[in-house]
Amino acid sequence: QVQLVESGGxxxxxxxxxxxxxxxxxxxxxxxxxxxxxxAPGKEREFxxxxxxxxxxxxxxxxxxxxxxxxxxxxxxxxxxxxNSLKPEDTAVYYCAARPYSGSFSVYEYDYWGQGTQVxxxx
Numbered sequence: 478q479v480q481l482v483e484s485g486g487x488x489x490x491x492x493x494x495x496x497x498x499x500x501x502x503x504x505x506x507x508x509x510x511x512x513x514x515x516x517a518p519g520k521e522r523e524f525x526x527x528x529x530x531x532x533x534x535x536x537x538x539x540x541x542x543x544x545x546x547x548x549x550x551x552x553x554x555x556x557x558x559x560x561n562s563l564k565p566e567d568t569a570v571y572y573c574a575a576r577p578y579s580g581s582f583s584v585y586e587y588d589y590w591g592q593g594t595q596v597x598x599x600x
Contacts, residue, residue: 478502478503478589479501479502479503479505479506479509479575479588479589480501480502480503480589481499481500481501481502481573481574481575481589481590481591482499482500482501482591482592483497483498483499483571483572483573483591483592483593483594484497484498484499484500484594485497485498485594486571486594486595486596487595487596487597488597488598488599489563489596489597489598489599490598490599491563491564491565491598491599491600492562492563493563493598494559494560494561494562494563495560495563495596496557496558496559496560497513497557497558497560497571497573497594497596498555498556498557498558499511499513499555499556499557499558499573499591500553500554500555501554501555501556501575502554503554506551506554506575507530507531507551508530508577508578509530509575509576509577509578509589510527510528510529510530510575510576510577510578510579510580510581511527511528511547511549511556511573511574511575511580512524512525512526512527512528512573512574512575512576512580512581512587513525513526513527513547513556513558513571513572513573513574514571514572514574514584515567515569515570515571515572515596516569516570516572516593517568517569517570520569522572522584523538523584524538524582524583524584525537525538525541525545525558525571526538526541526545526547526558527547527580527581527582528547528548528549528556528580529579529580530578530579532548532549532551534580535547535548536580536582540566541560541567544560544561544562544563545558545559545560545561546558546559546561547559556573558571558573560596563596563598564598565598565599565600566598567596567598568596568597568598569595569596570593570594570595570596571593571594571595571596572590572591572592572593573590573591574587574588574589574590574591575587575588575589576588576589
């Protein structure tokens with residue numbers, strides 16, 4: 478069992494930055510790939526980024542590539558999503574998710590989810 482808790486969301490002006498954190502419980506954190514997804518009002522939850530269990534591989538949605546950076550610290554059971562050059566269209570609830578070993582772009586393939594953290598970007 479893995480429990481995930483996101484933090485770091487908030488209100489920021491366009492062009493600003495935020496860093497989201499996702500703290501995980503459990504001793505097997507290092508064996509899980511970690512993904513970030515987001516859901517805007519009235520829209521489906523969409524893939525943002527994923528990092529492999531080792532941290533050696535990361536993938537990003539085209540909409541955030543070059544602006545967001547995903548990293549993990551397995552010693553701290555935490556993943557970080559650094560978000561720069563934020564745009565109003567980045568406004569959403571951001572969720573972290575975990576699945577064993579290999580990552581996925583699909584929201585349906587993750588076993589554990591956090592409660593989400595709100596990110597609001599004003600224009």
